[in-house]
Every structure is written in C-alpha cells, then in structure tokens.
Amino acid sequence: MIGVRPAPSTPDGVRWPHVPPDDPSGHTVDGGMTAEALDVTLERRGPWTVLALAGALDFTTVGSLARRLDEVLAGAADRAPPPRLALRLADLAFCDSSGVNAIINVHKRLVAVGGRLVLVAPSRPVTRLLDITGLARCLTVTDTLPDGPPPGSRPEDEGG
Amino acid sequence: MPGVEKVLRMLGELLRAGHLTGIEQLPGLVTKQAAVADLEQVHIYVADLRQQVLRELTGQGLDAGEGGQELPIENTLAGRAFRDVRTIAAPGAGAGRQRYWVPILEGAERLGVLRADAADGDADADADADGDGGDDVRQALEHLASMIGLQLISKNLSSDSYARLRRTEEMNVAAEMQWALVPPRSFANGQVTISAVLEPAYRVGGDAFDYAMAGDTLHLAVFDAMGHNIAAGLTANLSIATCRNQRRQGVDLASISDRIERVLIEQFGPGRYITGVLADLDLVTGRLSWVNRGHQPPVLIRGGRWVTTLNCLPAHPMGTDLDLPVTVCREDLQPGDRILLYTDGVTEARDAYGREFGLSRFTEFIIRHQADGLSVPETLRRLMGAVLAYHGGQLQDDATVVFCEWHNPIPDRENRVL
Known part of the structure; x- marks a missing residue:
C-alpha cells in the first residue's frame, strides 16, 4: 500500500483527541485531523466500545493504535460480558499492510476471549482492501452498529 | 569483412x-x-x-x-x-x-x-x-x-x-536479498514470453516474483510481504523458498500456499504475513490455474484491447491463519493473451495531489506501448519510469509487475512432432 505521507505531527505520528472521561453524552467530537496522521476517537455506546479511526493507518501510526487497543482491552479476558469492539472506519482514508495486521490481531484477541469485533461503515479504499485480502469474509463488516442507530447519523460525527 | x-x-x-x-x-x-x-x-x-x-x-x-x-x-x-x-x-x-x-x-x-x-x-x-x-x-x-x-x-x-x-545507488540489505532471490527479469521461448520489474530497485522490501518451467507447465507467482523492511524481505525469501520446494515435489497450488502459511507461522509466529498469487499455465492447452491469497487479482489483456481482472475468491493472506478455504480458479487463455500479475505499489502510486496511478492507467500504458511494437522488457522499463515520475521519483511502496504472454501453441506442437 502506498500513501502520500508528510512528516508526522508528533514523533509517533498520532494525536489523541482529548476524551473527557465522563462526557454525559458518551460522544466525543473529532478534534479534526491533519493529512495522513491518525485520529482515534473513543466512545461507549451501550455494550459497545467504539473506536472511530480517521486519517491513515499505516506503519507509522499503527503502534499507537495498538497501544490504544491494549488500554481498551486490558483485562478483557476476565470481564463479563465479553468485550464488544467496533472500529468505525468511515473516515479512514488509507490503510496499509501493518494496519491490516493490527485489525487481524485485535480480531483474534477478541475471539480468544469470546468477544466480538465489528468493522463499521468502512470507507471505499478500506472496503476495497477488505475485499482483496479476503478479510471481508472472516470479519464482520456492517453499515451500522448492531443494536443501535447508524453511527454516522449524529451531527457530531458528520464532517469530522 | x-x-x-x-x-x-x-x-x-x-x-x-x-x-x-x-x-x-x-x-x-x-x-x-x-x-x-x-x-x-x-x-x-x-x-x-x-x-x-x-x-x-x-x-x-x-x-x-x-x-x-x-x-x-x-x-x-x-x-x-x-x-x-x-x-x-x-x-x-x-x-x-x-x-x-x-x-x-x-x-x-x-x-x-x-x-x-x-x-x-x-x-x-x-x-x-x-x-x-x-x-x-x-x-x-x-x-x-x-x-x-x-x-x-x-x-x-x-x-x-x-x-x-550495475549499481548507481547504495542498496539496502532487503534489496540485496530480493535480487539474489528472483529469477532473471526476462525469459522467452516459442510458447511464452515473461518479463518482470521490481522497484524501488535499491530499497525494495517485501515484494518478490518467481517463475519457472517444468515440462509443459509454467509456474508463476507474485508476492507482497507485509512491511518494507528486512523482516519483509525475510518473509518473502522464506515464502519463495517454500513455494519452490513444494512445487518441485509436485504439490498443488492450494497446498503450496497453505504450506507457505505454516512455515511463516512456525518461523515468525503470528504477525507476519504475505499476500500473493500462485499460478500454473499449461503451455499446450492455455489453461491458467491460480490461487489468490489476499492479493490484487491478475489482469488479462486479450486482443490488445479487451481487459478484465481474473477474479477468484481470495483466501486469507498467508501467515494470518484465518482459516478461509483456498479456491483454485481456472481460465482458458487464447493464443496471444497477456496476463499481468502485480503488486499494489504500481496502481496505488500517487501523484502530488494524492491521485492514484490506477489500474486503467497501468493497463492502458501496457496496451499502448505494445501496440507501438515495443518489446515486453522495454514496455515494463518505461512503465516503471512512468510510475516513478508520477510519484515524484521516489516510491514509498514496492511495485512489481510480472508480464506473461502465451503465444500461439501450434508451431510448437509441430516442432515437437519434428
């Protein structure tokens, strides 16, 4: 995979938007993104932990996503009910092979503890990638979060 | 005189x-x-x-x-x-x-x-x-x-x-491995012409190609290992060595790809994978058989203008251990048909505005230069020049093309009789 990749804005190329721990709406507003960095926005929606990815998931940004996933899934094996994770990919413009690897790894981790991963509303390039690699056949890809309104239907999520 | x-x-x-x-x-x-x-x-x-x-x-x-x-x-x-x-x-x-x-x-x-x-x-x-x-x-x-x-x-x-x-730039270790790994970039006999390019020549990471003849069968393969570093080069080396080892023992395409997966997991554990297309072309009948392991589908060019992708239900990339069944697909080629195996670094090279080089630009380039009477190796040399120029001279991903043309088999049948 290839992408136009300007120098990342931070040493690891990732900026985490501030997530208020007790935001009553449970929503966060995307803090905006610069080209080819990765923004990860966390929200809790009922039983689901939703990570919305925006920008580029590649070998320069994947390490930080992996750390974020570690935080989210820490102690997941002991938790009841098993964790449900949704990756919202509507604003993921680019994903390379290391990004694919991260997605496969989190899928395996969740399956191992009886949890679930869904990929929600992947962008066109990501859809193409999931089709080509065959991953669309092993992972759950949906337009909307199960048991909930479409994640893209709220004004906060529109227009990034 | x-x-x-x-x-x-x-x-x-x-x-x-x-x-x-x-x-x-x-x-x-x-x-x-x-x-x-x-x-x-x-x-x-x-x-x-x-x-x-x-x-x-x-x-x-x-x-x-x-x-x-x-x-x-x-x-x-x-x-x-x-x-x-x-x-x-x-x-x-x-x-x-x-x-x-x-x-x-x-x-x-x-x-x-x-x-x-x-x-x-x-x-x-x-x-x-x-x-x-x-x-x-x-x-x-x-x-x-x-x-x-x-x-x-x-x-x-x-x-x-x-x-x-032959080197005009410093070469990295991964590229040193890849160039030692791949067969000559061009081969031709009366039945088939093959030519390949691999860029960036001095910094290639995980791309590789392979071909070999055995009797009336031509084996073809293209691989794209995850990453762009020495580890990617090792993954590609191990994959090609396993591929050659298995096919030389008569193992079928689907099983070869499964064996590559097992070897990668044994050596590297989870977290290293490679995509690829492995194909056999029967040079007498023109029947192409192939498996697709999470890779861009091959392109078929017929009659110098008709272009289609050879779609085959992809199995998971080798090394990901995701347990999808491997499908062997078949297509009967016509004499003069051309097959392109490639990696995404070709089609996904982007210009300064982020626009992709794209599959249609890629195939049109090949068709146009072939119509002008250029040899296959020269067409590919110019293609890579165009891809590099499009991307501002520096590729960030590996870009590989393997071109294979199946000739009219009839003269060879006659030769064989003689």
Whole structure:
C-alpha cells in the first residue's frame, strides 16, 4: 500500500483527541485531523466500545493504535460480558499492510476471549482492501452498529 | 569483412579461453579475439539495475568500470540499440567503416550494448545482388554479443565487480536479498514470453516474483510481504523458498500456499504475513490455474484491447491463519493473451495531489506501448519510469509487475512432432 505521507505531527505520528472521561453524552467530537496522521476517537455506546479511526493507518501510526487497543482491552479476558469492539472506519482514508495486521490481531484477541469485533461503515479504499485480502469474509463488516442507530447519523460525527 | 572461418575462430577462442576468465579479464579477451574477425574498437557496456545508463566494462578497479564511459539509455545511439533490441550502424569510424551498436542479450534479458568498428557491411549490402552479403558484419557482431552475454551471466555468479558496476545507488540489505532471490527479469521461448520489474530497485522490501518451467507447465507467482523492511524481505525469501520446494515435489497450488502459511507461522509466529498469487499455465492447452491469497487479482489483456481482472475468491493472506478455504480458479487463455500479475505499489502510486496511478492507467500504458511494437522488457522499463515520475521519483511502496504472454501453441506442437 502506498500513501502520500508528510512528516508526522508528533514523533509517533498520532494525536489523541482529548476524551473527557465522563462526557454525559458518551460522544466525543473529532478534534479534526491533519493529512495522513491518525485520529482515534473513543466512545461507549451501550455494550459497545467504539473506536472511530480517521486519517491513515499505516506503519507509522499503527503502534499507537495498538497501544490504544491494549488500554481498551486490558483485562478483557476476565470481564463479563465479553468485550464488544467496533472500529468505525468511515473516515479512514488509507490503510496499509501493518494496519491490516493490527485489525487481524485485535480480531483474534477478541475471539480468544469470546468477544466480538465489528468493522463499521468502512470507507471505499478500506472496503476495497477488505475485499482483496479476503478479510471481508472472516470479519464482520456492517453499515451500522448492531443494536443501535447508524453511527454516522449524529451531527457530531458528520464532517469530522 | 569477417569470413565465416574468422568468426568461428573468434567464437571458439572466446569459448575456450572463457573458461579461465573473470569479468575483469573479459574486455581484454574480447578485444583480442574480435580483432581476429576484423572487428575493432570493441567496447562492452553494461546496463545498470534500473536500466537508465550503460556503463563501460573496462575490467579495471573494484567495479571493473574504472576509466570507462557512461552513456544514458535515453537519447543515445547505444541506448537506442538497447531500447529497440536491434543493431544500429552509424558513421564515425572513418572512411569505409561504420560504428556498430549491438544489444547484448542473454535469452530475452537485455544486459547491455556492444560497440565495435568494422568495414561498412551495409554499403556492401546495397551493392550485393542478393542483398544478404552485408549481413556478415552484423551477424559476426551479434554472435560476438551473444557470446559476451553468456560470459557475463556465467562470470557474474562469482563477481562483486559486476554487481558494483550495475549499481548507481547504495542498496539496502532487503534489496540485496530480493535480487539474489528472483529469477532473471526476462525469459522467452516459442510458447511464452515473461518479463518482470521490481522497484524501488535499491530499497525494495517485501515484494518478490518467481517463475519457472517444468515440462509443459509454467509456474508463476507474485508476492507482497507485509512491511518494507528486512523482516519483509525475510518473509518473502522464506515464502519463495517454500513455494519452490513444494512445487518441485509436485504439490498443488492450494497446498503450496497453505504450506507457505505454516512455515511463516512456525518461523515468525503470528504477525507476519504475505499476500500473493500462485499460478500454473499449461503451455499446450492455455489453461491458467491460480490461487489468490489476499492479493490484487491478475489482469488479462486479450486482443490488445479487451481487459478484465481474473477474479477468484481470495483466501486469507498467508501467515494470518484465518482459516478461509483456498479456491483454485481456472481460465482458458487464447493464443496471444497477456496476463499481468502485480503488486499494489504500481496502481496505488500517487501523484502530488494524492491521485492514484490506477489500474486503467497501468493497463492502458501496457496496451499502448505494445501496440507501438515495443518489446515486453522495454514496455515494463518505461512503465516503471512512468510510475516513478508520477510519484515524484521516489516510491514509498514496492511495485512489481510480472508480464506473461502465451503465444500461439501450434508451431510448437509441430516442432515437437519434428
């Protein structure tokens, strides 16, 4: 995979938007993104932990996503009910092979503890990638979060 | 004008003395023996890895090119001989003489260009009632160039200087592994023509290709390992070694790809994978069988214009251990059909505005240049130039193309009977 990749804005190329721990709406507003960095926005929606990815998931940004996933899934094996994770990919413009690897790894981790991963509303390039690699056949890809309104239907999520 | 006997003597002596000659001694040996056939001012030029310049092989120094000339492949007579794969004669060698530029080939692989001065064979040809007398000089030169090609290929295996002469940039370790891994970039026989390119030539990471003949079967494969580093190169090396090992034992395509997966997991655990297409082409019937392991589908070009992708339900990338069934797909080719295996670095190269090079630009480029009568290796050389230029001269991903044309099999059937 290839992408136009300007120098990342931070040493690891990732900026985490501030997530208020007790935001009553449970929503966060995307803090905006610069080209080819990765923004990860966390929200809790009922039983689901939703990570919305925006920008580029590649070998320069994947390490930080992996750390974020570690935080989210820490102690997941002991938790009841098993964790449900949704990756919202509507604003993921680019994903390379290391990004694919991260997605496969989190899928395996969740399956191992009886949890679930869904990929929600992947962008066109990501859809193409999931089709080509065959991953669309092993992972759950949906337009909307199960048991909930479409994640893209709220004004906060529109227009990034 | 060299007589047949003189040419035979030259070639015989090059064969005999060639056994005990290294790359460093080759220019001296060639000069001496060419004189036997009245060929003078003989110089050997070798193409660099990217095929952008021709460097003179002098035999001097660590790269065997000290004190030699460097000629660009664009806009020179030497370059035209290389690009068009034909002998070119031009004035400049004095009265009654011509300066010849002759492509040095080994099979379908272009290695460089031979320069020599000789009596004006073409002028003789004009005066010759049969019109073939003047071909003697060209024929002698082309025989000499073929002999040099064979010598370069055999001596190259024990030479660092040849590798050094062909490099215009510093090479990284991963690329060093990949170039040692892949077969020659071009191959042709009466049944099939294959040509491949691999970029960025000096910093390639996880891309690799392979092909080999066994009886009436041509094996073809293209691989793209995750990442762009030495680990990606190791993944590609292990995959190709496993692929060769298994197919040489008669293992079928789906099982080969499963075996590659197992070997990768045994060696690296989870977290390293490779995508690829593995194919077999029956050169008698034209039946193409292939498996797709999470890779861009091959492209079929028919009749010089009709283009389609060869879709086959992909199984998961090898090494991801996701347990999808592997499907073997089949397509009956027609004589003249061309198959392109490629990696996404070709189609996903982006210009300054982020626009992709794209599949249609890629296939149109191939079709247009083939229609112009260019050879397959030259078409691919120009394609990579275009991809690199599109991306501002620096590729960030590996880009590989393997081109395969299946010829009309009927003449070969007749040959086989004979």
